[in-house]
Amino acid sequence: MMGSATANGRGEPIEDITTTALQSPEMARIADEKIRNSVTAVRNWVEERNYKGYDPGDGLTSYLRPLTFGNILAERILQQLVWKAPINIRPLAGIVPMESTKGRGFMAWGYLCLHKVSADDSDLKRALECLDWLDRAKEAGHIGHCWGNHFDFTTRTGRMKAHTPTIVWSGLIGQAFLECYEHTGEDTYLEIAESICRWILTLPRETTRNGSCLSYTARYQHSVHNANLLGAALLARTWRYRARPEYIGAAREAVRYTCSRQRADGSWLYAEDSQHHWIDNFHTGYILDSLKRYRDATGDDSCRDSIEQGYRYFQSVFFEPSGCPRYYHNRTFPIDIQSAAQAIDTFSFFADEHADALNMAKKVAAWTIANMQDDSGYFYYRRYPLLTAKTPYFHWGQATMFKALSHLLLAIGRKDAAVHRSESASSLAGDGTVY
Secondary structure, eight states: OOTTOOBOTTSSBOOOOOHHHHHSHHHHHHHHHHHHHHHHHHHHHHHHTTTOBBOTTGGGGSTTGGGGTTOHHHHHHHHHHHHHOSSOOTTTTTOOOBOOHHHHHHHHHHHHHHHHHHOOHHHHHHHHHHHHHHHHTSOTTSSSOOOBOSSOEEETTEEEOTTOBBHHHHHHHHHHHHHHHHHHOOHHHHHHHHHHHHHHTTSOEEEETTEEEEBSBSSSOOBOHHHHHHHHHHHHHHHHHHOOHHHHHHHHHHHHHHHTTOOTTSOOOSOSSGGGOOOBHHHHHHHHHHHHHHHHHHOOGGGHHHHHHHHHHHHHHSBOTTSOBOSBSSOOOSEEHHHHHHHHHHHHHGGGTOTTHHHHHHHHHHHHHHHHBOTTSOBOSEEOSSOEEOOOBIIIIIIHHHHHHHHHHHHHHHHHHHHHHHHHHHHHHHSOOOO
């Protein structure tokens, strides 16, 4: 448990945001205003830097890479030194801020949420600019739209070259295009979502008696639960508008695969192979969001129990009473900004069916803004027991938090509107007037 951590990134005591504080109407209004101010601050920070920033895995863009002589272990060491350094050593290592396709996707999604709240045309304009940029930035030489990192990345299993598309990047970006289609009615955005689906269907699959798993990349079969379902969610949501049997067939099998491997307590391992046996916060959030999108799009209720068990596990295990997000199921540190962002996003998404979800989203948001947002507007990367890593990553911290907090504002607005409609209906029904 977090317990003994005593200071935030600015050297101030960590704030404990209680549910009671959020229940007061005046405190709730102040909390909502803080969320709006936070969204504006991080948005300005990103836009002032023209959507460029650092990434946790960008270490191999350093001028020091030739010193690794192409050795995978040496490349991993360099990459990890840059990634895990307590201070940002990238300027010293010659690493410059870069574009991020996933970052642009999350920014577009966030702008669309804000436009639904405020109807400010500048929000929609920004969203369309990001999506147009993504259309132009798709990876070349593939059967459909897809995206990957702008840098090489080396793992224990080998080297993933820059611009290798992944189902995680492409599936999440595809959701932004579908959001825009639903919001504007412009067929162009649905056509791009279809194009992504065509690419997803070319990926290798692990076929089993209990469903099939879509691969993380096209290079070889790599079965990962959250990646599998991010692909399934896009296939299912696009099927809702195009009813292509190959979309729903692949999505259904992907859902069967991951649901059949849910653990008795409601959790999921990151993946089934032995080197990936961990349970973490934000990947669980991806799984829950994807299952809900599949169910909402298809009406297939076969995964309802998995969603309910997974949601209760997520809510009960991954958060301190203060709202601080825990990274793993069995320990809090490192407190990672991606865990915070995905938690806010997932709870906001589930607010339409769980009475406690919106307050949980607000609580995590309040804790994160108080303890991980810099005065200049950006969010810190991680908190450790004795220090805070303040490197300003673009997609990992700023874009994901912008989208999550914008989504939260939309969820708050929808709840307020529903309460207003209910109160108006009660007033009309109970004032004794005959119409």
